[in-house]
Structures are given as structure tokens and as C-alpha cells.
Amino acid sequence: xxxxxxxxxxxxxxxxxxxxxxxxxxxxxxxxxxxxxxxxxxxxxxxxxxxxxxxxxxxxxxxxxxxxxxxxxxxxxxxxxxxxxxxxxxxxxxxxxxxxxxxxxxxxxxxxxxxxxxxxxxxxxxxxxxxxxxxxxxxxxxxxxxxxxxxxxxxxxxxxxxxxxxxxxxxxxxxxxxxxxxxxxxxxxxxxxxxxxxxxxxxxxxxxxxxxxxxxxxxxxxxxxxxxxxxxxxxxxxxxxxxxxxxxxxxxxxxxxxxxxxxxxxxxxxxxxxxxxxxxx
Numbered sequence: 001x002x003x004x005x006x007x008x009x010x011x012x013x014x015x016x017x018x019x020x021x022x023x024x025x026x027x028x029x030x031x032x033x034x035x036x037x038x039x040x041x042x043x044x045x046x047x048x049x050x051x052x053x054x055x056x057x058x059x060x061x062x063x064x065x066x067x068x069x070x071x072x073x074x075x076x077x078x079x080x081x082x083x084x085x086x087x088x089x090x091x092x093x094x095x096x097x098x099x100x101x102x103x104x105x106x107x108x109x110x111x112x113x114x115x116x117x118x119x120x121x122x123x124x125x126x127x128x129x130x131x132x133x134x135x136x137x138x139x140x141x142x143x144x145x146x147x148x149x150x151x152x153x154x155x156x157x158x159x160x161x162x163x164x165x166x167x168x169x170x171x172x173x174x175x176x177x178x179x180x181x182x183x184x185x186x187x188x189x190x191x192x193x194x195x196x197x198x199x200x201x202x203x204x205x206x207x208x209x210x211x212x213x214x215x216x217x218x219x220x221x222x223x224x225x226x227x228x229x230x231x232x233x234x235x236x237x238x239x240x241x242x243x244x245x246x247x248x249x250x251x252x253x254x255x256x257x258x259x260x261x262x263x264x265x266x267x268x269x270x271x272x273x274x275x276x277x278x279x280x281x
């Protein structure tokens with residue numbers, strides 16, 4: 001009850017001041033609040049339009065976003081539950097004290113994307129890395145040679161992705177597109193060869209169909225006469241088989257009629273010929 005009464009009194013006071021003196025009070029966004037430790041203990045920090053504040057714990061914490069040069073997310077790793085957030089202030093080139101930066105520690109990892117979106121809306125450049133940096137020594141090194149710092153890209157040394165892209169090669173996007181187009185170019189000779197190969201494939205398919213039918217007929221004919229062939233004749237080709245057939249006919253014509261009749265009588269007796277080793281299909 002006392003907290004609600006105090007809130008009502010402060011709201012009344014802020015409205016009267018805004019109306020009388022043309023001032024505007026900056027109200028915090030509780031829905032964007034997050035826990036963090038700007039000092040030794042964790043507090044509930046709430047962003048406003050121009051600040052990140054904690055007005056509950058003593059001493060109060062107020063971070064003016066207008067004074068921020070860059071932000072750096074540290075200890076960002078999927079195995080960790082918390083990360084740290086460092087703000088480097090403008091004027092770090094000349095300010096040799098510890099006020100050149102401030103760190104908010106132990107921020108829950110679930111707040112990472114929300115804070116990134118908030119910093120984007122405030123147009124504050126941010127980086128992220130897997131480890132903590134010694135910012136006192138880092139800023140001291142930068143101040144020692146500011147010209148070299150800016151010639152080397154300024155804060156780009158914090159961007160790990162930019163370093164990987166630089167190591168990957170210096171080819172431009174236009175070069176890669178031209179190479180890709182060249183890889184997929186097809187000339188007239190290739191088209192002609194592909195047409196010839198397609199016609200050859202069609203012709204070969206027709207030949208295969210015709211050869212399969214002829215092969216079936218030949219196999220059927222060979223199956224019918226297979227019982228009359230000996231094992232020595234199986235390896236003959238068609239010409240040799242025709243010669244052998246003519247030779248057999250001539251031998252039968254030259255036989256004595258009596259032998260031919262005796263041969264017919266013997267042929268009537270059923271005999272089991274040895275298997276030729278090939279089965280009927």
C-alpha cells in the first residue's frame with residue numbers, strides 16, 4: 001500500500017513538472033528489464049529511452065546511452081547460462097581512468113536477443129565474443145597509438161566473423177557470380193553432342209528391344225534342338241553347326257539302306273542321354 005501511494009505521488013509530481021517547466025520524464029520499460037550485476041550484487045535493470053537504470057538498490061545505477069561508443073557481449077557460449085555486457089564510453093581516447101568503460105556481469109543468456117534488439121533500436125554498435133577482455137589494458141594499448149588503431153579498422157578486431165571472412169579469401173561477389181555463370185555456360189558443340197547422344201540412346205533402346213525378341217526366338221529354337229546336340233557341339237557357332245548338319249546329312253545319304261533301317265530301329269528304343277549341363281528355360 002505504501003509503495004502504491006508513493007508511485008501515485010511521484011506520477012502526480014512528474015506530470016505537474018512537465019506541464020509547468022516543459023520537461024519530459026523518462027519512464028523505464030519494465031517489460032524490457034533484466035537482471036545483472038553492474039557492481040558486486042545482481043539487481044533488476046530497466047532500459048528507458050535514453051538510459052539503463054536501477055533506482056531501487058543503493059547506490060542507484062544510471063547508464064546514459066548517449067555516452068556509449070560501443071557495446072561488447074562477452075562469454076557468449078551455448079554451454080553457459082550467463083554472459084557479460086561491456087559498454088565503452090565516448091571519449092575513451094583521452095580518458096585514462098577506469099571510467100572509460102563499465103561492465104554488467106551475470107546477465108541471463110535468455111536476455112541476449114532482447115538486448116541486441118534494444119541496442120539496434122538505439123543505433124549502438126555491438127560485438128560479441130566467447131571470452132572476457134581486459135579492457136583496462138585494451139584501452140591503454142589503443143590510446144598508445146590511436147592512428148594505427150583506426151587504420152587497422154578500429155573496433156573491427158572485436159568482430160570475429162569479419163576476421164573469418166578476410167581469411168577465407170578476397171574474391172568479390174561479382175567475381176564469384178561471373179565464375180558461377182561461366183561454370184554453367186553451354187556452347188553449341190555441347191548441345192550438338194548431347195542431341196547425338198540422346199538419339200544414340202533412343203536407337204540403342206530400339207536395338208535392345210529388337211535384339212531381346214530375336215534372342216528369345218533363338219533361345220526357343222536352341223531349346224528344341226538342344227536334346228540332339230552333344231556336349232562337343234555346344235561351343236559351336238551357327239556356321240559350324242550348319243556345316244556339321246550338312247556333313248551329317250551327307251553321311252546319312254551315303255549309308256547303306258540296311259544300316260539306315262537298323263539305325264531307325266535302334267532309335268526307337270528310348271535311351272536316356274547324358275545331361276548336357278544346360279537346363280531348359
